[in-house]
Amino acid sequence: MTPQEWTLVVLLFAAVGCGVLGLLEALATRKFLKQLNKQIKPLYREDAYVSHSLFDKLAAKFNKSEYGKEIEVTLKASNLRLTPFQWILIYVTTWLVLSYLALLLLGVTFPYQFLLAYLVLKLSVKKWFESRQSKLAQAVNQQLPEVCRLMGSSIRAGLSIQQSIEMVAKEMKKPVGDLYQVMASELKMGTALQVVLERMNERVNSKDVHLMNHTIIIQQRTGGQLSQALDHLAKTLEERERINQELKNNTTEARYIALTLSLMPVFIIMIFNMVFQGFLMPLFTLPGLILLAVVLLLIGAGLLLIRNVANIKV
Known part of the structure; x- marks a missing residue:
């Protein structure tokens, strides 16, 4: 081989070797950056995750x-x-x-x-929002007696109200645990206790939650025995929950009958319209709209009466 050919072969092997070394270095750097990103990820600000596309803006x-x-x-x-x-x-x-x-x-x-x-x-x-809010309130109400007892025990042990809220956030399961975790975070940020409790009332539409939070605020202002008040409140909430459950079981049939009767005309109209094309078109004339409004008004009045009869307040 000529000296030029040997030179080309050496350069080729050197290029291949440098390429392999570069690839290995790139893989090692990628692995290092991945581990470093995992370590510093908790330090990222929230806006670091926000994309700057037009849709996200x-x-x-x-x-x-x-x-x-x-x-x-x-x-x-x-x-x-x-x-x-x-x-x-x-x-x-x-x-x-x-x-x-x-x-x-x-x-x-x-x-x-x-x-x-x-x-x-x-x-x-x-109706869906009301149903979800009601389910959330019911789930929270079922855990409130335990929350009252846990906070009362924490206060008797010498903890402050903020520390007792943090205790509830650690010990209680969802959904109360998540709600009190938000409260504990707000208190750590320096938000006043009354403001935190008012925000809690906005998150959960429950009279029992409002009663508990107002009890905490009043006892804090007057300097009363908060732990004793929470113990009495826990017993009261348990009794109210038992009575509400009995009333719900006794009025379930009336609620389902009201729902069935209100949906029955809709299904009947849909079936008739599928069999007879244009069956609904007369409803969109002036007499038809008047008749439709009267029917909807009567159905709504019936549902309202049944709801008022079945919805017994405790």
Whole structure:
């Protein structure tokens, strides 16, 4: 081989060797950066995870608006882990799907299909939120007696109210554990106890929670025996929960009958409209709209009467 060929071979082997070494160094650096990122990840600020695309900027702007904040309060009270912008997207998509189903199944034409879908969705979402808020309140109410006893024992042991709240956050399960974890974090940030308890009342729509928080505030102001008051409150809440459960069991049949009777006309109309094309079109004339309004008013009045009879307050 000529000297030029030997030179090319040496350069080729050197290039291959440098390439292999570079690849190994890149893999080692990637592994090191991955471990380093895992170690410093808890130190990242929240805005480090925020993407700066146009879609994310629009979502962030909507979430910070007054309307977005109102939706956020409602979502948190309903125990939904969604941002306001995500909820609006789901809401609009569901509205369009219901509008298409109204056109396909009921034969409702433009613009009545969109109006009907909006009314159905508005009422359904309202009832769904109320149901989730009620379930969250019931779950919290079932744990409140244990919370009162735990806080009372902590205070008798010499802990402060803030320390007793932290104790509840560590010892209690969901959903109370998560709620008190938020309270403990707010107290660590320097928020006043009364403000923290008022925010708790906004998150959970429960009279028992309001009663407990007001008891803590009053006892703190007057300097009374908070531990003794919490023990008495625990017994009262247990008795109220027992009575409410008995009333719920005795009124379940009436609630299901009311729901069945209210949904029966809807299914009958859908079946008739599928068999006879255009069956619903007379309802969208002036006499039909008047008749529809009267029927809806009568159904609503019946549901309201049954609800008032079955909803016994304790």
